[in-house]
Amino acid sequence: MKKQKKQKISSNKRWEIGGNIVMSILAICAIVPFLLLFISSLSSESAVLKNGYQFWPKEWSLDAYAYLLNHWQSIGHAYLISIIVTVTGTVLGLMFISTFAYTLSKRKLPGRSILLFIITFTMLFNGGACATYIIYSQIFHINDTIFALIIPGLLMNGFYVMMFRTFFENSVPGALMEAAYIDGASEFKTFTKIVVPLSLPMFATVGLTLGLSYWNDWTNSMYYISAKHTELLSIQAYLNSVNESIAFLANNDFGQTVTVSSIPSTTVRMAVGVIGVVPVICAYPFFQKWFVRGITEGAVKE
Amino acid sequence: MNRKVKKKIRWKAYIPLYLMSLPALIYLLINNLFPLYGLQIAFRKLDYTKGVFNGDFVGFDNFKFLFSTSDAWVMTRNTVLYNLLFMVVGTVLSIAVAILFNEVRNKIASRIYQTAILIPYIISMVVVSYLAYAFLSSESGFINNGILKVFGKEPISWYSEAKYWPFILLIINQWKSLGYSILMYLTNIMSISPDYYEAAAIDGASRWKQIKTITIPLLKPTFMMLTILSIGRMFYSDFGLFYQIPMNSGPLYSATTTIDTYVFRALMKQGNVSMSSAAGFYQSLVGFILILGSNFIIRKVSKENAVF
Numbered sequence: 001m002k003k004q005k006k007q008k009i010s011s012n013k014r015w016e017i018g019g020n021i022v023m024s025i026l027a028i029c030a031i032v033p034f035l036l037l038f039i040s041s042l043s044s045e046s047a048v049l050k051n052g053y054q055f056w057p058k059e060w061s062l063d064a065y066a067y068l069l070n071h072w073q074s075i076g077h078a079y080l081i082s083i084i085v086t087v088t089g090t091v092l093g094l095m096f097i098s099t100f101a102y103t104l105s106k107r108k109l110p111g112r113s114i115l116l117f118i119i120t121f122t123m124l125f126n127g128g129a130c131a132t133y134i135i136y137s138q139i140f141h142i143n144d145t146i147f148a149l150i151i152p153g154l155l156m157n158g159f160y161v162m163m164f165r166t167f168f169e170n171s172v173p174g175a176l177m178e179a180a181y182i183d184g185a186s187e188f189k190t191f192t193k194i195v196v197p198l199s200l201p202m203f204a205t206v207g208l209t210l211g212l213s214y215w216n217d218w219t220n221s222m223y224y225i226s227a228k229h230t231e232l233l234s235i236q237a238y239l240n241s242v243n244e245s246i247a248f249l250a251n252n253d254f255g256q257t258v259t260v261s262s263i264p265s266t267t268v269r270m271a272v273g274v275i276g277v278v279p280v281i282c283a284y285p286f287f288q289k290w291f292v293r294g295i296t297e298g299a300v301k302e
Numbered sequence: 303m304n305r306k307v308k309k310k311i312r313w314k315a316y317i318p319l320y321l322m323s324l325p326a327l328i329y330l331l332i333n334n335l336f337p338l339y340g341l342q343i344a345f346r347k348l349d350y351t352k353g354v355f356n357g358d359f360v361g362f363d364n365f366k367f368l369f370s371t372s373d374a375w376v377m378t379r380n381t382v383l384y385n386l387l388f389m390v391v392g393t394v395l396s397i398a399v400a401i402l403f404n405e406v407r408n409k410i411a412s413r414i415y416q417t418a419i420l421i422p423y424i425i426s427m428v429v430v431s432y433l434a435y436a437f438l439s440s441e442s443g444f445i446n447n448g449i450l451k452v453f454g455k456e457p458i459s460w461y462s463e464a465k466y467w468p469f470i471l472l473i474i475n476q477w478k479s480l481g482y483s484i485l486m487y488l489t490n491i492m493s494i495s496p497d498y499y500e501a502a503a504i505d506g507a508s509r510w511k512q513i514k515t516i517t518i519p520l521l522k523p524t525f526m527m528l529t530i531l532s533i534g535r536m537f538y539s540d541f542g543l544f545y546q547i548p549m550n551s552g553p554l555y556s557a558t559t560t561i562d563t564y565v566f567r568a569l570m571k572q573g574n575v576s577m578s579s580a581a582g583f584y585q586s587l588v589g590f591i592l593i594l595g596s597n598f599i600i601r602k603v604s605k606e607n608a609v610f
Binding site: 015016018019020022023024026028029030031033036037040049054055096097099100102103104106109110111118121122124125126127129131133134138139140152155156161187188212216217219222236239243244266269270272273276277281285288291292295296 | 313315316319320322323325326327330332333334335336337338339340341343353354355402403404405406407408414415416417418419420421422424425426427428429431432434435436439441442443444446447448480481485486508509542546550562568570575578579581582586590593594
């Protein structure tokens with residue numbers, strides 16, 4: 001008896017050790033590419049040209065960042081555009097999604113099934129990138145405006161609406177709303193004063209997912225913003241342009257001109273990558289909790 | 303009379319609710335329903351003098367032309383096969399890892415693991431393409447310089463040899479999305495009542511036996527949901543993965559063209575609206591059938607797991 005128990009403990013222990021080993025390997029695999037990017041950006045150009053990107057370069061240097069510091073205007077501007085787009089898009093999106101979901105959560109509402117059909121239909125069928133582009137560019141003339149970065153595709157979708165609706169139906173006590181109606185509060189007032197304060201976790205969860213998709217978006221820029229409109233370049237679009245041609249750095253200088261050959265291009269490329277990734281990584285610890293919640297909440301089907 | 307008044311008041315009470323749903327409805331109209339109207343250009347001859355929507359109606363001519371090219375076959379094959387590959391590998395890996403992750407008892411350790419494996423999921427594909435470039439660049443990439451050179455192998459020019467790309471794309475896809483699907487399965491595992499395991503332990507079942515007979519069968523809801531979703535999306539691909547990671551490199555097109563990249567390139571790079579819209583219509587239609595079909599099958603097999 002005693003022996004059997006001992007065996008079982010050691011079997012569980014083995015599983016635990018196995019789990020730790022596998023998870024450590026995965027965690028390292030997830031991080032290592034970022035290390036290579038970061039260290040490469042701190043290598044000297046000549047070391048990279050000789051030995052390639054290394055995890056421990058022969059020679060360290062800040063040249064790439066010094067070069068980018070000279071271009072702080074265009075990078076700062078790209079950050080600014082990204083921030084404006086992310087904040088506006090997230091706030092608008094949350095407003096649209098939550099009000100719509102609130103309407104859907106009213107079981108007695110006449111025509112509710114029609115609204116539900118519309119939202120389900122948009123989740124199942126869409127016109128695709130080409131038809132969407134034609135409509136936005138030919139009918140709404142959205143090209144080369146800031147709206148092109150905010151409106152197409154990202155603002156809201158059915159899954160977020162359904163998440164919000166489930167939350168309103170199950171986690172906001174109906175009695176509280178009833179009490180508000182009896183006190184003579186309007187529907188809108190009930191929503192803003194009672195429902196919204198009780199739903200802040202949901203706003204944080206969906207808001208972060210929305211915000212992240214705005215911050216990370218580059219497809220809208222590729223479709224709707226033409227190359228000469230550098231004033232509408234977001235940070236992701238900036239990265240994309242450098243990806244397409246390192247010469248972009250030389251040409252996009254708010255008036256300064258430099259020759260392409262003068263750019264320490266292999267390391268600058270890595271430094272640009274670092275600039276793209278640093279804000280998200282820095283903000284990540286603060287939003288991780290809500291972000292994980294968004295994933296796991298989606299996993300639990302209503 | 304009395305009844306009529308009552309009904310009127312009821313309607314009036316609902317007006318604020320309708321007003322609240324209006325912004326979203328207008329957005330869905332513009333973003334989701336108008337493009338359906340735009341789908342008709344797949345059936346028209348493009349004529350800029352008449353405007354995009356007023357070209358002559360040509361029936362299925364655009365489709366005939368599209369399917370007479372090898373592009374149609376290549377992009378369909380790539381889209382479907384990559385999706386199958388990602389689905390099978392992703393499911394096996396994420397279930398296996400989620401089970402192992404669940405064995406980690408140390409709170410701090412599991413928090414660190416969770417933080418790390420989700421980082422790839424939160425960054426954009428553009429950033430991923432920078433990371434991939436650091437490894438794959440033929441002149442300065444780590445693989446050519448740090449691995450192949452050390453073992454005395456010839457460097458490989460990764461961005462022009464298509465045969466490596468199914469593996470590269472698989473690895474990058476899993477690297478980026480595994481954290482997310484592991485978390486989905488882990489949530490499912492943690493929702494399983496510990497009573498089952500205690501009962502099994504009393505009966506003397508080994509850990510492996512418990513996993514085989516309790517954990518894996520009870521992962522069915524998540525497995526079903528993720529599988530329906532991926533079957534429904536079988537005709538869609540991650541545009542970023544197939545466009546950004548290969549850096550839009552021409553020699554790789556045979557291995558990296560999916561319907562989404564084809565639609566983009568035909569529309570934005572070649573200005574071939576007819577082919578792009580035909581491919582887009584093809585994608586929307588087959589995608590819709592796949593979603594309805596997969597859900598229909600699930601409804602038959604186990605109703606409670608159906609998405610709608």
